[in-house]
Amino acid sequence: MRLYIPVATGVEASVKRELVRLGYGECPAVRGRIALEGGWEDVARLNLRLRAGERVLIGMGEFPAPTFDDLFAGVSSLPWEEFLTPHARVLIDGKSFKSRLAAVKAAGGVVKKAILTRLKAHGAPLFDEKGERAIVGVSIFEDVATVTLDTSGDGLHKRGYRVLTYDAPLRETTAAAIVEDSFYGKDRVFCDPFCGSGTLAIEAALYARNIAPCAMRNFDFAAWKCVPPVLAREREAAREEVCRGELAPIFARDISPRAISVAKEHAARAGVAGDIRFSVADAGDFTSAEKFGVLAANPPYGARLGEKEELFPLYKKFSRAFHALPAWSAYVITAYPAFERAFGRASRRRILFNANIKCGLYTFFGEKP
């Protein structure tokens, strides 16, 4: 099967690196998604283990669709009955760009009708939509439609550990991409001095322990009748590969006691509470006895009026604390516009989005160990 992994802006390189580590080699990326070949075992493996990828989709087909008739004919020619029962609850996720079929809702209606018609032609009784969920993606670009079936269901950022709400959390897949991007490993000290609900520290611990981030949750494909029993096997294999040894300390700090209690609860649910040292502290006082370390942070960026100016002294103080440790590297994601003016010029900067807010990921490389 052709599989696609959609990736958010700015994290493509991190997902590609993950795929190399998982043994899939160099995979090409086209228009925001990475393509590879695989079977059901790979579907299970990737859903469980991908850290920064958003979903695992099956490529059902690609064909020219300049008109609704072409779209209908193309979708009805695909073997839906091999994947879905007549009871499937089909949901359509449509997109169109630079194409004549720009009315996405109408195109979605045509896609759904084509699937139902195909299933009926293969002896399906009345479609009652009380069965398994199947999210069908249709993306039309320059009059060519790509049709996919979403094996994940809920996005892979939903690991299952983040059950409490706290201010402006970082998406789990974005946090994982930052960890992947850093030179962090289980022998390196890690610190998030603005930890909020704990996402960066938890993703670092999951990475260091080689814990499959989605091991606790379920996926839509598990309910599809066509799928062999691969998920339980892959879950077991992932459990056996967890690293049980010592980790260098991971610190999670925040000025808010409530943030620390939320982060502790999330870490416990993720199974990494014992790997993270939590404390209430001001990031401006950050210091460490360790010569080398990785600092990853998502400081406040000032969403409310007037707050941006108030943040400048905080960023300045945090900068002085960090630059006092020249062998530490820092990875700071923020939408704060004056970040480099306050903190210093980054060695590298790239654009990422967090909850649709455009952010910079600023990297400061420390001396090499």
Ligand SMILES: C[S@@+](CC[C@H](N)C(=O)[O-])C[C@H]1O[C@@H](n2cnc3c(N)ncnc32)[C@H](O)[C@@H]1O
């Ligand atoms: C954008 S949130 C971090 C969200 C976090 N990455 C998550 O995924 O939940 C910024 C955090 O910085 C904390 N904060 C604000 N000022 C601080 C300071 N001076 N020192 C430490 N933490 C601070 C806030 O309490 C808040 O939790």
